[in-house]
Amino acid sequence: MEFDDEYFMKEALKQARLAFDAGEVPVGAVVVWDNKIIARGHNQVEQLNDSTAHAEMIAMTSAFNQVGSKYLPEAVLYVTVEPCLMCCGATYWAKIGRIVYGAEDVKNGYKKTTGTNWPFHQKAQLTNGVLAAECGQLMKEFFAQLR
């Protein structure tokens, strides 16, 4: 069975809900290789007391270990929210072949700083807006409850 982007984004959303329940900014990610999930990650900045412990970083480091390679050109990274500059840079170094994200992040997404420049690997493909409403709704709920 061939799974589609919505299927994998729903899996990333499950990770985002784990972050939400742990009091973390609710962002989740999965890395897919050959139509299988090989790594998962959710934001753990508070739990690890590490401001770089974003969902994507955790999922990618897990994927390197899983595959035994520091380059993942055939992998797809699904993440519920537009990645930040740091995470885009990480996908560049990892040579992630495709990045799929859900909701836009006007405040901290990569587009704010890079403008029209491309922060991913030259060969990477990008898809956005997959389950954007659900992904964004979880963020809104999180920040609403903080107020």
Next chain:
Amino acid sequence: MEFDDEYFMKEALKQARLAFDAGEVPVGAVVVWDNKIIARGHNQVEQLNDSTAHAEMIAMTSAFNQVGSKYLPEAVLYVTVEPCLMCCGATYWAKIGRIVYGAEDVKNGYKKTTGTNWPFHQKAQLTNGVLAAECGQLMKEFFAQLR
């Protein structure tokens, strides 16, 4: 005794030489807090089989643990080579107060992608060119021996 930027950059260079001797792209970093080195890191991409294991990432994660805080606004990050997009993004999240680097990196430095946009924290200060010749020479030697 008050140490200066050259003193701390020499310590970052020692880290870069550790990377060089291990067959890694020779980049080193130290994090300084209150005139003391609280964390060190060198590039370990090959050793850890993790393309995100840059000197700065390792030094910053070590610094979070050392200080017990995920924000380091009073810290200075010294790194031998112009940081990449990922590492700049990490300094943004960590709210690193000042970044000092040595040699420029035309190929992979942050300026290539961000143009005139500022990828560091809004309040961060930046100094470049400290021991640039020594920092750059080590990189040149490394890439020359690969050919």
